[in-house]
């Protein structure tokens with residue numbers, strides 16, 4: 001009897017393990033949200049489902065700006081609730097809480113990267129104000145959010161691009177602590193629709209950085225033109241200029257190095273939401289792709305039945321997007337817990353940008369290889385996803401700017417061993433005001449605990465094999481680390497960086513898989529991918545660069561490790577995890593998976 005109960009308990013527990021962590025608006029999991037947050041998500045889903053995929057795609061094709069959603073969110077206080085910092089305005093539910101800000105980004109991405117972009121740029125636009133020293137601007141921002149406005153962020157310029165230090169927008173002092181602003185900002189989302197734009201530039205006299213706010217209704221503000229992109233319509237992207245724009249203390253948010261730091265800290269938040277959006281985009285595209293492929297009949301059989309490579313591509317996309325979400329979930333915990341004593345998020349955030357978004361791009365490539373022509377039909381979600389998934393790797397600091405950042409942590413990640421207080425899922429409703437008080441510099445001083453901790457107690461074959469690759473890579477760093485001149489050569493270091501990213505990615509995914517009680521079978525598939533990916537980077541390194549003998553030897557040791565191959569297990573995984581997605585989300589106006597009905 002006792003063992004029966006125990007077995008039942010075990011079975012119930014096993015059954016309750018998650019086969020997927022992906023969202024589906026038809027069965028969204030609100031269990032960790034408070035009532036108001038749940039309402040915000042439900043309202044948004046209700047709007048999007050009522051509108052339907054066909055009309056959303058049509059807006060994109062016809063280049064219709066998202067007026068309807070902006071008005072809807074204003075009426076329902078959506079941006080106001082999500083983006084107002086606690087203590088400002090009179091909305092008791094308002095707080096800047098990453099536990100809802102991030103999944104909201106994913107949800108909007110699920111419907112369209114265009115909706116998400118408007119939201120993301122608004123996040124960028126409000127952040128320097130919440131970080132700044134100007135109380136008057138904070139109060140005004142709360143008022144404007146309450147009125148339902150969206151926001152913009154004026155950092156980039158046309159010529160300097162990623163070289164922000166060369167930005168030319170400036171303030172010229174004209175006496176009595178007042179200035180005039182001049183200069184042009186380029187690639188600025190929402191700049192034709194936002195009421196105000198925090199703008200970064202330099203004091204022309206002192207050379208010091210300054211963040212100030214421009215009012216888009218001021219006659220010295222000139223919206224120059226739209227910058228046309230493939231996702232025009234829902235997305236508003238443009239360039240604006242300030243022409244002898246008068247600035248007083250009332251418009252200044254911050255001055256000096258701290259102003260520039262706020263710009264980077266703002267991007268730290270923005271690039272984080274890019275990764276979440278990428279997860280939403282690929283999730284939706286995957287649902288469409290499985291539904292389409294599984295119902296498509298060729299040579300009198302279902303495509304997924306007769307072509308094993310189709311099953312394999314869809315399985316890989318499924319595995320990659322689940323891994324992306326698991327990473328984002330855990331990285332959000334670290335970001336929410338950041339403090340002057342715990343700055344590990346500075347490694348984990350750029351990986352959301354450079355790895356998660358590129359994984360999304362990779363998964364979209366697989367999806368397109370499966371659906372082929374169908375994915376080009378403009379009334380499918382996939383046709384939009386193909387473009388938007390790629391866009392995210394290039395926003396908010398390109399993938400390789402972030403890779404350069406990540407590599408600064410390699411030594412400490414492997415060779416420091418600092419204890420931190422442990423934390424699980426950080427889901428409590430709180431204003432994450434700590435992320436508005438980030439500090440720059442000192443990256444090389446950030447220490448990490450032993451990465452091996454994440455692997456303790458995990459008895460999953462491919463996890464154990466991957467751990468061997470990680471340990472070999474660590475040994476390689478001990479015995480054959482690249483010399484200083486090579487460390488600065490991004491071409492030479494790229495594969496080292498990719499392997500390092502895989503190691504960190506894997507650590508957080510393992511932590512997340514435990515916290516979200518994910519099926520071992522899924523974790524095993526994820527780690528089989530990591531082993532293959534790591535081997536590919538190692539092979540590229542030995543076949544493309546001048547390495548020392550020691551380095552070559554160690555890279556070959558990494559390549560030598562292969563995941564356990566079990567085709568029966570893979571087929572079972574396809575049936576139980578991936579094929580079941582067929583028809584799991586069929587919104588109003590859906591055009592995918594219905595072709596067979598034409599006959």
Ligand SMILES: Cc1cc2nc3c(=O)[nH]c(=O)nc-3n(C[C@H](O)[C@H](O)[C@H](O)COP(=O)(O)OP(=O)(O)OC[C@H]3O[C@@H](n4cnc5c(N)ncnc54)[C@H](O)[C@@H]3O)c2cc1C
Nearest residue numbers: 153154155156161162187188189395396397398400401404
């Ligand atoms: C659709 C879209 C929307 C945008 N929205 C906004 C916005 O709202 N507000 C805003 O301020 N900006 C915005 N941007 C600007 C965006 O953040 C910049 O495109 C980005 O910072 C990089 O500049 P760039 O694309 O011109 O690259 P470039 O400056 O031309 O860089 C060229 C290449 O050099 C590499 N590189 C440069 N520096 C480094 C480095 N240190 N290490 C390694 N590699 C490096 C890059 O990876 C890239 O491959 C937007 C851009 C786009 C395309």
